[in-house]
Amino acid sequence: DVKVTQSSRYLVKRTGEKVFLECVQDMDHENMFWYRQDPGLGLRLIYFSYDVKMKEKGDIPEGYSVSREKKERFSLILESASTNQTSMYLCASSFLFWTGDHEQYFGPGTRLTVT
Amino acid sequence: AQSVTQLGSHVSVSEGALVLLRCNYSSSVPPYLFWYVQYPNQGLQLLLKYTTGATLVKGINGFEAEFKKSETSFHLTKPSAHMSDAAEYFCAVSDLVTSGSRLTFGEGTQLTVNP
Numbered sequence: 110d111v112k113v114t115q116s117s118r119y120l121v122k123r124t125g126e127k128v129f130l131e132c133v134q135d136m137d138h139e140n141m142f143w144y145r146q147d148p149g150l151g152l153r154l155i156y157f158s159y160d161v162k163m164k165e166k167g168d169i170p171e172g173y174s175v176s177r178e179k180k181e182r183f184s185l186i187l188e189s190a191s192t193n194q195t196s197m198y199l200c201a202s203s204f205l206f207w208t209g210d211h212e213q214y215f216g217p218g219t220r221l222t223v224t
Numbered sequence: 225a226q227s228v229t230q231l232g233s234h235v236s237v238s239e240g241a242l243v244l245l246r247c248n249y250s251s252s253v254p255p256y257l258f259w260y261v262q263y264p265n266q267g268l269q270l271l272l273k274y275t276t277g278a279t280l281v282k283g284i285n286g287f288e289a290e291f292k293k294s295e296t297s298f299h300l301t302k303p304s305a306h307m308s309d310a311a312e313y314f315c316a317v318s319d320l321v322t323s324g325s326r327l328t329f330g331e332g333t334q335l336t337v338n339p
Contacts, residue, residue, distance in 0.1 A: 157326065199268070
């Protein structure tokens with residue numbers, strides 16, 4: 110079974126803190142994604158990566174950065190956390206689209222609260 | 225650009241009744257279509273997917289969906305609802321031309337199953 114793990118299920122941080130969210134997948138997937146999920150807004154893509162050290166902006170990259178130093182690990186960084194970044198953060202991974210089987214596999218999520 | 229519309233942010237059914245969750249998509253090229261389920265405080269789990277071939281797709285937990293190109297729809301059905309089906313359901317679309325590995329998600333439909 111594909112397994113995508115996230116470093117924390119629940120996290121509470123203060124405004125202005127630097128926050129790291131980590132995601133690890135064990136299926137040798139090329140793609141990795143970070144989403145945030147808010148009520149009524151569905152899933153919104155923050156960043157994704159299709160290879161080590163490669164990254165692409167998603168729909169809402171402002172206030173976030175990412176790092177992918179190893180194929181299995183994708184980190185989301187909030188340089189200076191703000192209250193409007195309180196949300197559920199979901200990591201996902203998939204094979205590249207030309208394999209045909211490019212469905213995304215999700216981690217359990219990290220519920221981040223910024224106070 | 226692709227888009228997904230899920231009609232009805234909340235759907236309520238009785239246990240044993242038909243479940244019908246609606247999804248319409250917009251895509252200028254042949255789409256890949258997905259349904260995901262999210263149980264409380266968990267990540268998303270793939271229910272089923274349409275890539276090519278048979279338009280009626282069967283998934284896990286007794287769910288199925290039919291791809292109707294003429295109606296640009298991919299509605300999710302289950303003949304008889306069970307209490308354990310209560311969750312949020314997301315429809316998603318991708319295509320190999322404009323989005324590659326990226327999925328565009330609908331805003332989700334919360335399914336309530338009443339005893």
